[in-house]
Amino acid sequence: MNDKPEKFIDENGLRLDGRQIDEIRPMTIKIGVLSRADGSCYMEWGNNKILVAVYGPRELHPRRLQKSDSALIRYRYNMAAFSVEDRIRPGPSRRSTEISKVSREAFEPVVMTNLYPSAVIDVFAEVLQADAGTRTAAINAASIALADAGIPMKSLVAACAVGKVDGKLVLDLNKPEDNYGQADLPIAMTQDGEITLLQMDGNLTQEEFKQALEMCKKGCLQILEMQKEALKGKFGEDAAIEVPEDIDEEIDIEVMVECDIGESEDEDLEEADVSGESGEDEDSEDTEAEEEDHEVIEEEFVDLVEEETADEEEITEGSEIREQ
Amino acid sequence: MKRRLLREVRSVSNEVMSVLKRDYIYNLMLKGKRTDGRSFDQVRDSEVKTNVIDKAEGSAWVKLGETEVLVGVKLQAGSPFPDSKGEGVIITSLELNPIASPDFEAGPPRENAIEMARVTDRGVRESGAIDLSKLCITEGEEVWIVFIDIHVLNNAGNIQDASSMGAIAALLTTTIPAERAGKGEDTPLPVKDMPLSVTVINIGGSLMVDPGLDEETVCDTKITVISNQDGSISGMQKSGDGALTDEQLLKAVEMACEKAAQLREVHLSNIRD
Structure with a gap:
């Protein structure tokens, strides 16, 4: 059972899976994979397979949970029983409850819930296959699914983890690094570098923590770039619809409010399967921060939001589920 | 029907209160003050009593401001996890009992309680505070299982830090009940470190340590940092x-590590003497 590798980093500075210490695992993103959901995203990140659906904004029952001045966000992180080596008992566990809570809080600062009083925005993240870094992968996918659902957000959220193995900080832990590493620090942030999720366990000095934060930031920026690319890939044509450049934000918001409140969302009582929980998560990412794209990201993102609200048809977009 | 109405009225009035409180606390913050007169980096007065429950293998009662928490540690022989056959097991649970606040309801722990239990657990576990390898009785068959049960008695804010302090204080007083279980002599639980959590909140861009109940209710963000002796x-x-x-x-x-060092010095360093 104890298959701890002797060394995590070889003499060439490469990790067990051949990555550099500051390199993230390959990520593939598919958008709009579920026809019933208002927004969805399937993500593979390393060996993680994550499916996220967003339903809403829709009416919230029971009504006593409704918030008169904003929408409620519900986030359900759930692992399939077969997603890990040893089957886990389906259903919420203490671990998945905690992850659901902190993940929801990772989105609270960005989702413009004030536009949908009394409504609920449901995010269901299903981990189909887990291989270290599921919570960050789920957040990355959820961010895209929310955009796919046309829900106004101030920023996308990107997440990855930094860990420590052999006394060295590494980005985006793989399974052995996660299992036997000395520290694990998952972080989610917005395009402005505001931290919306942070957890840590293991052992880090304050100095190491500072470096880890820096490293994570670069990873998140890279992921943000991929998220944007993926969204542009799907909504690129729509993006061609001209949006006057001088539109001011206030006006945008009003437009959104009208559109979105006007249409009542279909409510599918979808009850995702229950599953248990599992091992670990972390994620990470790689280096090269391209500083210049901060602004670009912002603009593009605003564009996306506008586009989405502009043509409502997207809301029930979706294509075949299984391409994997 | 009547009952439901009452409930709605009550919840509305709470919301109004919290908006008023939010403004009040925010305005105080702008003047560099807090509701109870503390400075931003000042922890409330605290008190720790150990060995308060004879039946438990270790126990501690912690008072942090008006927040009161009782932590009991029990040990039982049991089977190890298959992936760590030679190591003891730690199980931490925390209950937000209705006795502690009008806002708490009986029932299984919900996400707040689970989160605090897990964060407390993480501190004890990841710091290596308990030398789990010494809790092995027969490798692969029997090990000591350490149950850390946190009973919240009064919620006046920052249950997290009170729990963390209570947990490590209780562990420091814990004896392994080997005689009772017929496994040799009683020995003190091998405790190697003293992890302590300190919670800092952000209100309008200002950081404050050890939030009181109103501050905790009103703040946007809490960050809990668990630091060790080194x-x-x-x-x-x-x-x-x-x-x-x-x-x-x-x-x-930085703030949290500094405060943790002070609290450790005051409350924990003399427990084992």
Whole structure:
């Protein structure tokens, strides 16, 4: 059972899976994979397979949970029983409850819930296959699914983890690094570098923590770039619809409010399967921060939001589920 | 029907209160003050009593401001996890009992309680405070299982830090009940470190340590940092609906480590003497 590798980093500075210490695992993103959901995203990140659906904004029952001045966000992180080596008992566990809570809080600062009083925005993240870094992968996918659902957000959220193995900080832990590493620090942030999720366990000095934060930031920026690319890939044509450049934000918001409140969302009582929980998560990412794209990201993102609200048809977009 | 109406009325009035409180606390903050007159980096007065429950293998009662928490540690022989056959097991649970606050309801732990239990657990576990390898009775068959049960008695804010302090204080007083179980002689639980959590909140861009109940209710973001004797960090958790900048985060970590060192000196360093 104890298959701890002797060394995590070889003499060439490469990790067990051949990555550099500051390199993230390959990520593939598919958008709009579920026809019933208002927004969805399937993500593979390393060996993680994550499916996220967003339903809403829709009416919230029971009504006593409704918030008169904003929408409620519900986030359900759930692992399939077969997603890990040893089957886990389906259903919420203490671990998945905690992850659901902190993940929801990772989105609270960005989702413009004030536009949908009394409504609920449901995010269901299903981990189909887990291989270290599921919570960050789920957040990355959820961010895209929310955009796919046309829900106004101030920023996308990107997440990855930094860990420590052999006394060295590494980005985006793989399974052995996660299992036997000395520290694990998952972080989610917005395009402005505001931290919306942070957890840590293991052992880090304050100095190491500072470096880890820096490293994570670069990873998140890279992921943000991929998220944007993926969204542009799907909504690129729509993006061609001209949006006057001088539109001011206030006006945008009003437009959104009208559109979105006007249409009542279909409510599918979808009850995702229950599953248990599992091992670990972390994620990470790689280096090269391209500083210049901060602004670009912002603009593009605003564009996306506008586009989405502009043509409502997207809301029930979706294509075949299984391409994997 | 009547009951439901009452409930609605009550919840509305709470919301109004919290808006008023939010303004009040925010305005005080702008003047550099807090509701109870503390400075931003001042922890409430605290008190720790150990060995308060004879039946438990270790126990501690912690009072942090008006927040009161009782932690009991029990040990039982049981089977190890298949992936760590030679190591003891730690199980931490925390209950937000209805006795502690009008807002708490009976029933299984919900996400807040689970989160706090897990963060406390993380501190104890990841710091290596308990030498789990010494809790093995027969490898692969029998090990000591350490149950850390946290009973919240009064919630006046920052249950997290009170729990963390109570947990490690109780562990420091714990004896392994080997005689009772017919496994040799009683020995003190091998405790190697003293992890302590300190929670910092962000209100309108200002960081304050050890939030009182109103501050905790009103704040956007809480960050809990668990640090060890050598100043290293063994756990962290951001909680709440807000976000933090790098600078705020680094400042919070520094603040928390410093406060933890002080609290450790005052309350924990003499427990084992």
